[in-house]
Ligand SMILES: Nc1ncnc2c1ncn2[C@@H]1O[C@H](COP(=O)(O)OP(=O)(O)O)[C@@H](O)[C@H]1O
């Protein structure tokens with residue numbers, strides 16, 4: 306079954322009586338374990354599309370089907386379960402809470418998990434080790450570099466064992482080398498855990514790492530013909 310099906314999705318924002326079509330009839334089928342990159346100019350609708358996929362922004366029309374179920378027909382409980390347990394979000398900035406340690410930041414999403422993450426501390430240790438920060442559990446975000454903070458954000462996105470990871474320019478403010486490290490880490494997660502990865506990136510070089518490449522322009526989506534190179 307298609308993991309995620311996006312059907313004729315549109316989002317219009319209204320400012321006073323003026324409508325802005327941020328997403329314009331986007332359709333897309335995504336299989337489990339796909340790695341998709343989305344590029345496009347600022348304002349082309351990438352963040353809006355990710356927010357709708359992630360269950361945090363209702364579309365104006367169209368549907369998101371997750372394993373065949375229409376996400377925006379879920380009641381509030383099921384929708385929050387979808388957000389908390391099926392989706393892992395990596396935002397443009399690492400968005401860690403500065404007054405919490407790395408460990409505490411990682412535990413935050415588990416509070417909202419409905420399937421109950423068992424052995425939280427063990428899971429936490431495993432993911433911190435995987436992103437190469439096993440020794441930073443009790444550090445505060447301000448004691449970490451930008452790349453390390455991003456690694457914490459990736460580990461945090463994994464905590465509730467999601468099926469889909471959405472990354473909104475997760476390497477945007479990092480230097481090139483760190484950027485590639487983070488990309489390699491995301492690729493590894495995609496490959497080893499078969500987690501569907503949808504990554505918005507401003508960098509066409511990084512976008513090439515994806516098996517499927519898409520471009521957004523004024524709310525419309527087009528597939529970029531791949532060069533055949535896969536993960
Ligand atoms: N909350 C909002 N209210 C009104 N307009 C918005 C809002 N969010 C985004 N927009 C507009 O929608 C369009 C798409 O924005 P966005 O999805 O953030 O694009 P991108 O992530 O590609 O830069 C832009 O024209 C932006 O100004």
Ligand SMILES: [Mg+2]
Pocket residue numbers: 351352353473
């Ligand atoms: Mg954006």
